[in-house]
Amino acid sequence: MSDKLKSNVPEGDLAEKWMNYRGTMPLVAPGNKRNIEIIVVGTGLAGASAASTLGELGYKVKCFTFHDSPRRAHSVAAQGGINAAKNYQNDGDSVYRLFYDTIKGGDYRSREANVHRLAEVSRDIIDQCAAQGVPFGREYGGLLANRSFGGVQVSRTFYSRGQTGQQLLIGAYSSLSRQIARGSVTMYNRHEMLDLVKVDGKARGIITRNLLTGKIDRHAAHCVVLATGGYGNVFYLSTNAMNSNVSAGWRAHKKGAFFANPCYTQIHPTCIPVSGEYQSKLTLMSESLRNDGRVWVPKKKEDCKKDPLSIAEEDRDYYLERIYPAFGNLVPRDVASRAAKYVTDDGRGVGATGLAVYLDFASAIERYGKSEANMKGISNPTKAQIVELGEAIVKEKYGNLFHMYEKITDENPYKTPMKIFPAVHYTMGGIWVDYNLQTTIPGCFALGEANFSDHGANRLGASALMQGLADGYFVIPYTIGTFLSKEIRTPIYSAEHTDLEKLKKENTDEEGNIKEFITPNAPEFIEAENAVKERIKTFLNVNGSQSIESFHRRLGRIMWDYCGMSRNAEGLAKARKMIQELRAEYHKDVFVPGSNEEYNPELEKALRVADFMELGELMVCDALNRNESCGGHFREEYQEGGGEALRNDEEYMYAAAWEFTQDNSDWNLHKEQLEYKDIEVKTRSYK
Amino acid sequence: MAGKTINIKVKVWRQGGKYPKGQFETYDLKDVGTDMSFLEMFDVLNEQLVSKKEMPVAFEHDCREGICGTCSMVIDGQPHGPMKGTTTCQLHMRSFKDGATITVEPFRAKSFPVIRDLVVDRSSFDAIIQAGGYISVNTGQAQDANAIPIEKDTSEKAFDAATCIGCGACVAACPNSAAMLFTSAKVSHLATMPQGKVESQKRVQAMVNQMDKEGFGMCSNIKACEAECPKEISTDNIALMNREYLASVLGSDKEG
Numbered sequence: 018m019s020d021k022l023k024s025n026v027p028e029g030d031l032a033e034k035w036m037n038y039r040g041t042m043p044l045v046a047p048g049n050k051r052n053i054e055i056i057v058v059g060t061g062l063a064g065a066s067a068a069s070t071l072g073e074l075g076y077k078v079k080c081f082t083f084h085d086s087p088r089r090a091h092s093v094a095a096q097g098g099i100n101a102a103k104n105y106q107n108d109g110d111s112v113y114r115l116f117y118d119t120i121k122g123g124d125y126r127s128r129e130a131n132v133h134r135l136a137e138v139s140r141d142i143i144d145q146c147a148a149q150g151v152p153f154g155r156e157y158g159g160l161l162a163n164r165s166f167g168g169v170q171v172s173r174t175f176y177s178r179g180q181t182g183q184q185l186l187i188g189a190y191s192s193l194s195r196q197i198a199r200g201s202v203t204m205y206n207r208h209e210m211l212d213l214v215k216v217d218g219k220a221r222g223i224i225t226r227n228l229l230t231g232k233i234d235r236h237a238a239h240c241v242v243l244a245t246g247g248y249g250n251v252f253y254l255s256t257n258a259m260n261s262n263v264s265a266g267w268r269a270h271k272k273g274a275f276f277a278n279p280c281y282t283q284i285h286p287t288c289i290p291v292s293g294e295y296q297s298k299l300t301l302m303s304e305s306l307r308n309d310g311r312v313w314v315p316k317k318k319e320d321c322k323k324d325p326l327s328i329a330e331e332d333r334d335y336y337l338e339r340i341y342p343a344f345g346n347l348v349p350r351d352v353a354s355r356a357a358k359y360v361t362d363d364g365r366g367v368g369a370t371g372l373a374v375y376l377d378f379a380s381a382i383e384r385y386g387k388s389e390a391n392m393k394g395i396s397n398p399t400k401a402q403i404v405e406l407g408e409a410i411v412k413e414k415y416g417n418l419f420h421m422y423e424k425i426t427d428e429n430p431y432k433t434p435m436k437i438f439p440a441v442h443y444t445m446g447g448i449w450v451d452y453n454l455q456t457t458i459p460g461c462f463a464l465g466e467a468n469f470s471d472h473g474a475n476r477l478g479a480s481a482l483m484q485g486l487a488d489g490y491f492v493i494p495y496t497i498g499t500f501l502s503k504e505i506r507t508p509i510y511s512a513e514h515t516d517l518e519k520l521k522k523e524n525t526d527e528e529g530n531i532k533e534f535i536t537p538n539a540p541e542f543i544e545a546e547n548a549v550k551e552r553i554k555t556f557l558n559v560n561g562s563q564s565i566e567s568f569h570r571r572l573g574r575i576m577w578d579y580c581g582m583s584r585n586a587e588g589l590a591k592a593r594k595m596i597q598e599l600r601a602e603y604h605k606d607v608f609v610p611g612s613n614e615e616y617n618p619e620l621e622k623a624l625r626v627a628d629f630m631e632l633g634e635l636m637v638c639d640a641l642n643r644n645e646s647c648g649g650h651f652r653e654e655y656q657e658g659g660g661e662a663l664r665n666d667e668e669y670m671y672a673a674a675w676e677f678t679q680d681n682s683d684w685n686l687h688k689e690q691l692e693y694k695d696i697e698v699k700t701r702s703y704k
Numbered sequence: 705m706a707g708k709t710i711n712i713k714v715k716v717w718r719q720g721g722k723y724p725k726g727q728f729e730t731y732d733l734k735d736v737g738t739d740m741s742f743l744e745m746f747d748v749l750n751e752q753l754v755s756k757k758e759m760p761v762a763f764e765h766d767c768r769e770g771i772c773g774t775c776s777m778v779i780d781g782q783p784h785g786p787m788k789g790t791t792t793c794q795l796h797m798r799s800f801k802d803g804a805t806i807t808v809e810p811f812r813a814k815s816f817p818v819i820r821d822l823v824v825d826r827s828s829f830d831a832i833i834q835a836g837g838y839i840s841v842n843t844g845q846a847q848d849a850n851a852i853p854i855e856k857d858t859s860e861k862a863f864d865a866a867t868c869i870g871c872g873a874c875v876a877a878c879p880n881s882a883a884m885l886f887t888s889a890k891v892s893h894l895a896t897m898p899q900g901k902v903e904s905q906k907r908v909q910a911m912v913n914q915m916d917k918e919g920f921g922m923c924s925n926i927k928a929c930e931a932e933c934p935k936e937i938s939t940d941n942i943a944l945m946n947r948e949y950l951a952s953v954l955g956s957d958k959e960g
């Protein structure tokens with residue numbers, strides 16, 4: 018283990034670590050909390066839950082988002098659901114099973130203690146959200162309903178139709194709004210963090226740009242919490258919201274926060290296929306659809322262009338059911354995506370481009386229809402009656418998804434199978450954090466999709482919402498105390514224009530020593546502010562001939578072709594060079610219209626794409642370093658029979674944490690060795 | 705997917721920068737694929753403008769899946785355009801005819817000042833929620849989620865109200881710029897859930913007062929809001945809110 022990486026996992030039995038730790042960790046007394054300021058960047062599930070809870074506890078919180086309202090964070094788009102080990106279905110679920118499924122789903126590349134804690138607090142999340150008024154799906158008896166997601170054999174996913182993320186986010190947003198009204202949280206909408214400020218090695222604030230006026234501000238605090246989401250948009254085309262970006266995390270990385278496992282990308286198997294060059298965004302069709310939809314392609318290549326309804330049952334290859342009988346259509350995402358790639362590589366893809374497979378609801382409609390007819394006492398129902406009854410059930414379950422599909426594709430998925438294809442969806446990699454969710458910069462914390470810790474090399478469905486809310490509601494409010502309990506004597510003068518010399522005098526003791534204090538007027542803040550202004554000026558002055566969008570698209574293409582669903586050493590090496598060249602071209606020939614002092618989305622994009630260009634290279638380095646296949650990272654050189662991932666536990670059972678060096682194309686690798694004491698490490702099999 | 709194309713003119717409201725007072729500008733777009741979404745059409749237009757080193761049309765968007773509530777355009781006089789129950793980002797060019805001139809404006813309302821081109825400031829909505837659009841429960845205070853069973857129908861009703869995406873089309877559609885549909889959707893979501901009943905009267909007063917303070921207009925039962933709401937939020941919620949408000953003013957919650 019690198020001595021720069023201390024995971025700080027508490028001693029003791031896995032099942033009791035968190036409880037014992039929570040009971041003995043240093044706390045900040047209520048009176049002291051009032052004097053401590055915390056910056057939270059991000060208002061997604063992780064950020065909003067953290068900011069509101071820290072506000073409730075009495076800390077002074079400043080919360081930032083680039084959106085016009087906290088309610089718009091990308092979390093709002095999550096569809097399918099949130100996991101919790103409630104075992105309400107009495108189907109054998111438990112904290113251990115959720116823990117086990119998550120570790121196995123992550124292909125034994127996540128940190129055991131973090132995952133166990135996640136499984137423990139999952140139950141509290143559901144209670145909390147229900148108390149906030151989140152309208153979860155319910156059974157007729159009035160109790161909460163569940164559905165199943167991929168990679169598990171129990172039913173533990175709670176949901177609000179196909180809008181679970183929206184409902185959970187509104188819950189967190191309403192709690193946040195309550196704290197804003199109380200004055201414990203000050204909200205800064207339309208403010209983008211452009212740099213992290215470190216003073217004496219500790220994170221003490223951020224530099225922001227007011228997106229309406231272009232004003233650059235310095236914000237100081239005792240510590241900084243980043244809940245800034247994932248970086249899937251490095252691929253240009255992904256299911257992420259258009260404005261999701263890596264910049265906050267990347268800036269922290271360049272200030273000393275290690276970036277872990279950047280190459281672990283989740284490609285989601287069920288998205289609406291790309292239809293044209295102009296496309297800038299892909300749309301997810303929730304994994305919950307695989308509860309009832311059957312995935313297939315024609316057995317014969319010559320059938321691929323035919324109307325799917327005309328293809329006889331025996332000429333269809335339900336390949337997931339065929340290859341993975343134990344999990345069938347509900348295999349984990351990485352497995353389902355790769356399988357789709359193999360059948361389309363084999364020339365059996367469907368749709369105009371040949372890059373699609375079918376997701377068919379006909380069997381489900383028939384099954385539900387028959388059982389409804391039965392329940393309604395209709396003997397000998399006609400085929401039409403069955404279909405009508407069945408469609409009604411399917412509509413109740415997935416109505417909004419079907420509606421969305423029809424709007425986009427102009428096809429009716431009740432009548433003809435959906436066409437789907439894998440697309441970039443989630444990033445398991447992220448800022449390295451210890452058990453306290455602290456990064457390698459003291460006082461800088463990372464939560465939610467922005468960190469790396471819980472999902473290993475592949476995330477199971479419905480567990481990102483769980484992790485975001487676990488981190489924000491139930492972990493950081495405690496673990497932040499490990500840092501802040503040592504800060505209660507550090508005064509803060511947060512006004513931007515205090516006289517530094519005067520403050521120094523005020524904080525000098527009899528012996529002439531200057532005590533530590535925090536102010537945005539410290540030279541480190543001024544320096545960071547100037548650097549940001551300089552960076553902005555540089556981009557505005559390039560005045561080249563190509564649009565930011567066109568560069569982003571080209572970067573995405575390189576990433577998808579060489580660092581996407583499958584990778585190999587030769588391609589990765591090539592990609593690295595291509596990215597370096599593209600980056601050089603970007604800085605020479607990009608065109609950024611307008612000025613800093615106005616509402617200028619192009620300028621925002623220019624800064625974000627510049628960071629993606631640097632991240633892209635690190636992802637490629639990481640993928641090249643990892644000479645094995647695991648989870649979402651599939652190296653063609655390392656596979657066994659039928660294209661299954663071949664892990665190399667001997668050499669790669671570690672989290673790769675990359676340290677930025679001043680050279681933009683060079684990183685130091687630190688390894689966090691992963692240990693599994695409470696789980697037997699096996700080859701992942703869903704067969 | 706047919707791969708048809710159309711030629712159109714887009715008449716867009718520009719405001720700020722080169723257009724200090726605000727005015728319409730008309731742009732020609734050729735060979736627009738009908739499978740393109742409305743915002744993708746704007747992406748193409750903006751690429752054209754940028755290639756001429758002009759400032760692209762500012763418009764807001766994020767999820768492009770009809771759920772974040774960020775996109776906001778009035779298209780040919782209708783907030784979010786001609787398709788019922790559809791946000792601007794979910795609208796596709798197949799809804800338009802070859803040769804059409806499409807007029808695009810920002811959401812207009814006193815409480816939604818224009819920031820630039822098609823971008824408006826909707827922070828007045830946040831202020832309404834901050835006034836009381838929540839249940840007062842701190843993290844960690846909750847009991848077991850199944851301790852309070854809730855009838856499926858009740859929960860579904862609350863859900864229907866809770867699907868409001870805070871886009872503001874209801875305000876833009878209303879001749880009085882009232883925010884009744886938005887506010888009532890939240891009031892009704894929370895008042896319908898047993899967890900939210902306790903403070904429902906205090907909540908409705910605070911939210912309605914805030915709505916007035918933000919300068920939104922009065923409701924005169926025109927129901928244009930419901931017609932244009934991309935989430936098809938029902939005006940029944942307004943009736944419910946009025947009842948709740950009346951009850952709170954009459955102080956019926958103080959009984960026994």
Ligand SMILES: Cc1cc2nc3c(=O)[nH]c(=O)nc-3n(C[C@H](O)[C@H](O)[C@H](O)COP(=O)(O)OP(=O)(O)OC[C@H]3O[C@@H](n4cnc5c(N)ncnc54)[C@H](O)[C@@H]3O)c2cc1C
Pocket residue numbers: 058059060061062063064081082083084087089090091092093094095096097098099181182208209210211244245246247256257258261262264265301442443464465466467478479480481482483485
């Ligand atoms: C279409 C889709 C469906 C999904 N469905 C599910 C599902 O059913 N179940 C599940 O568990 N997971 C799902 N996921 C994954 C899940 O939604 C995300 O992983 C999760 O919501 C991320 O939450 P977050 O709080 O970490 O970040 P986000 O919600 O992405 O929030 C990031 C926040 O940070 C802010 N921010 C970022 N950078 C800056 C900056 N520089 N300055 C200021 N503010 C900044 C943003 O404004 C935003 O408020 C889905 C994802 C997608 C794309």
Ligand code: SF4
Pocket residue numbers: 867868869870871872873874875885886889932933934935936937
């Ligand atoms: S009520 Fe409808 S129109 Fe109004 S903000 Fe909500 S979703 Fe938008």
Ligand code: FES
Pocket residue numbers: 764765766767768769770771772773774775791792793794
């Ligand atoms: S962009 Fe999110 S609703 Fe339209």
